[in-house]
Amino acid sequence: MHPATGDRTSLLEDATALAHHGVRCLLPELPRERSDTVALGVESRVRAIETLCAGLEWLRRSDPVPRAIGYIGKNLGGALAGAVCAIDTRVTATVAVAPLPDVGRFFTDATHPVAHARRERDGLPTLTGIRDATAPLELHGTIGSSRATRWLIQLGGSDDWAPADETAASLRLAAPDAEIATYDGADHDLESADATAHRIAWMRGQLRP
Secondary structure, three states: OOOOOOOOHHHHHHHHHHHOOOOOOOOOOOOOOOOOOHHHHHHHHHHHHHHHHHHHHHHHHOOOOOOOOOEEOOOOHHHHHHHHHHOOOOEEEEEEEEEOHHHHHHHHHHOOOOHHHHHHHOOOOHHHHHHHHHHHHHHHOOOOOOOEEEEEEOOOOOOOOOHHHHHHHHHHHOOOOOOOEEEEEOOOOOOOHHHHHHHHHHHHHHHOO
């Protein structure tokens, strides 16, 4: 699943590398999240999760041979991973790349310019309503829901959206067995060749029969 500001090509490199090793990949493209009203904000988050779960189910049904299923999500895609795996408990392995542990609280509380601009645009009362309504879907509360899913969390050492130490501590509480890797010098985009190679090798190992 692509970042909020990206599209299905954002993870094309990952999909191509995995496909080279015989892994069937699906690259969904979801519309931008809405936050102009509480109702639209909640609906867009729920529909995104439902669409991702439907994609995983399509992968299963389209293959006559039962196989392990993995999920890779970057930024927003990583933040949604916990809810996806809480619903689809058959996901074997998940990589969350530069995820926000709590998207709603980031937009209501963070001092980051992007969060400030969102508050200016949509209003704090609206964002607070979305935050409260979608709180059960946030990564820090859902990552431990599926005990069958193995996790790799990738964090940028210079991420100014979700500082690596704080994010790791938050997610470690809920998922003590998750592998958490931090890449020095990488920001929130986590455009790191080392990170890409790591998650491809990790996912291949997890999906191997």
